[in-house]
Amino acid sequence: MVIEQQDKLLLIDCGLMFPSADMHGIDLVLADFTFLRENADRIVGCVATHGHEDHVGGLQFLLRELSFPLFGSALTLGLARNRIEEAGLSRQTEFVAVTDGERRKIGPFDVEFLPVTHSVPHAHAIVLHTPQGVIIHSGDFKLDLTPVDNRRTNLSRLGELAMSDGVRLLMCDSTNAEEAGHAPSEKNVGKVLKQLFIEHADRRIITASFASHIHRIQQIIEAAVGQGRVVATLGRSMQKNVRLAIDLKLLNVKASSIIDIDDARDLAPEKVCIISTGSQGEPMSALSLLSRGENKFVKVGQDDTVILSSHAIPGNEYNVNRVIDGLLRAGAKVVHSGIADVHATGHAQADEIKTYVSIIKPEWFVPIHGEYRHMLANAALAETMGVAKDNITLVSNGDVLELTDKGLSFHSRVPAQNLYVDGIVGDVGQGVLRDRRVLAEEGVVVVVVTVDSETNRVLTGPEIITRGWVYAPEAEDLLDEACDTVSRAVERALAEGVHDIDGLEKEVRRAAGKFVNERTKRRPMIVPVVMTT
Template sequence: MAAPVRIIFLGGLGEIGRNCMAIEQDDRLLLIDCGLMFPDADMHGIDLVLPDFTFLRDNAHRIEACVATHGHEDHVGGLQFLLRELSFPIYGSPVTLGLARNRIQEAGLLGKTELIPVVDNERRRIGPFDVEFIPVTHSVPFAHAIALHTPQGVILHSGDFKIDLTPVDDRRTDLARLGALAAGDGIRLLMLDSTNAEERGSAPSERSVGVVLRQLFAEHKTERIITASFASHIHRVQQIAEAAIDAGRVVATLGRSMINNVRMARDLGIIKLPDHAFVNIEEIDNYPPEKVCVISTGSQGEPMAALSLLARGDNKFVKIGPKDLVIFSSHAIPGNESNVNRVIDGLLRAGADVVHSGIADVHATGHAQA
């Protein structure tokens, strides 16, 4: 009889965020992701919600490693909290590890882990686990589905994914490999991203957002343009920067995570734009407003993020006024709607024009639709 394989879900089911599970085989544990979740509106005084780590604390000696599907906070944002108590290596693409590293380093916990990069379609033995990293397209570069080749058959964890035939980096979901797995011995268990399972049709390509952004830059030639996006949405940041540079603007990043992630993406060669096009936020007053584009954090209305500070007039480098256009190139995560609306209200009161996904197609989902 084949050895048993057990799956323990620690978060991420029936909710948006804190994705975390453990696979048990031969008395060892392999984590897939360790994310966090934004609190609901009624969770007063709570900043973040983490997976239940009780099982992991009780079985710390059995943890082989963590495999990260991609670098979004709801999949890797909990690692720095778990590493306060435990120690284990983390596997993922260089981008995934770069995004996770920023947070782990800020927490002073790099010594508690080893970050081990993998490449597309790599199949690697991690303790008793036979792990395959299959390329998928998502709203962050170099995401992976995870195929576990177990004594009970193939377990396929899709991670977050979409089918985008024209992605910004031309790296598509590897449908051929997924088909080969199904056509071979079959897939014993499929765990599939269901975020947009109730949405009809197909998810738009990320490139379609770039077209809309260029139109907005062309229509607002006399205004300073401030954009807000997820700091980890590197392809969106790249498209914003390309639109700005082609319109004759310099680009400044605002917000710690945006600054760190753009630097990381440029170091890895993912964002390939001329150095002279980027300026420090302290330097934007040296340029006419219509020659400036600011790419900011805070698209989810986080109270202490850069865009929220702008809306309250509390940022020392940027003051919002009637000559500003603010573009929310994002969609509010469920539970964040009131915070986002509060920021939009503050920007409008300060005299800025605001464009969001309810007005123009300035966002494309990173999740497949039914």
């Protein structure tokens, strides 16, 4: 998100998305940075609400082209710094740590950092004190009254803003707007984990969670140490984040309770707990390697209980189920959120959002962060809590809104196409994605023909090479018929005066495509190759 004031720009978060199942070969999805590149001289900084990848993961790509300071809590900056340093871009930014309740001038922007509870510690809502009144960006939040660190969403300050200056605009997290009631407290998960450690006291316990979920890691450590176990971390991001949290004194654990993963294999199963990455079934994550028997540090067997202290993000269900199956086949017992309450969401549910809106009493309301259906549900909640229907605005990526004395209105649009990243390749583009879908779903047929340019006759071929359409050794008659069809089409085209390669390839593609579709009801990619002598 970008806020503009007095011709300067302030970014609120810069994240990335992970690919859906139909984005074949894509590693991650970025926002279109065109507007930011074109206005680079006007950017005064980026405020990060928290350290999740969907909020700071895009910085390592944007900072390749731009330079600006980054503001956030010490933990948020630490999590962002890991990726930025890996990309060799630390010199492109200045890391400016802020504290809860701090109010700071960033260019012309008067920014206040309000503490909120989320699934990563030290998250913030952003309060902008502007000439048009107070604007609040909720960040990702929940109203957990018993958080692990006792750092609650600062509702009293929100109420103070509402009663004094009034809140002109609230932009509110929509992720769980469809979910009724209240999100369970993170401490509830800790109770379940302690009980599981008691029930599986004679087994090695391996847990998997998000590496940034420091409070979950804290409760796992407490459950393990309480049963006389030591703890080892598995996975690079888990090791880095645990080290960072200990340095920032956000993890309370004795040094003697943490061991290196290499030493875990020498201990009795009931004396060790391993905290691993890979709760979303990422193919190369530590837990996925465990499930396939390919992890070089740990082998899973009948003495193991694996606790997936997470919930599958929509789109990741297949990968997670595959990991669970692999672990079960290896002989382990598996506990997941479908069996026990080993996970609690970090996003406010419907009743929490209603409470939030009732305290803030915004004049204008914009649902953010979620699919369209989530934002639509959030809009309905705001209307229920008294926000005028005409003062609720649903937006799409790229929409520009203007807040003036007359109110909030649509102004214009900026480029907002997704940018698809494959390895180190930049924008792969919709065309490449479309080709990959065809290759994955229908296969490919390559038709090779050699033509004599002097006699205008077919010299050799057509030869058909196929992958994913039919299995060639079992479809010789079909392939011979396809070759005859293409050959006749080429000879007919030559007789009609088509001699250029582009024209002949077009005829080959048309003839082969028509034949394949009529005979097999399939639409594989047709690749014509016409050579001349």
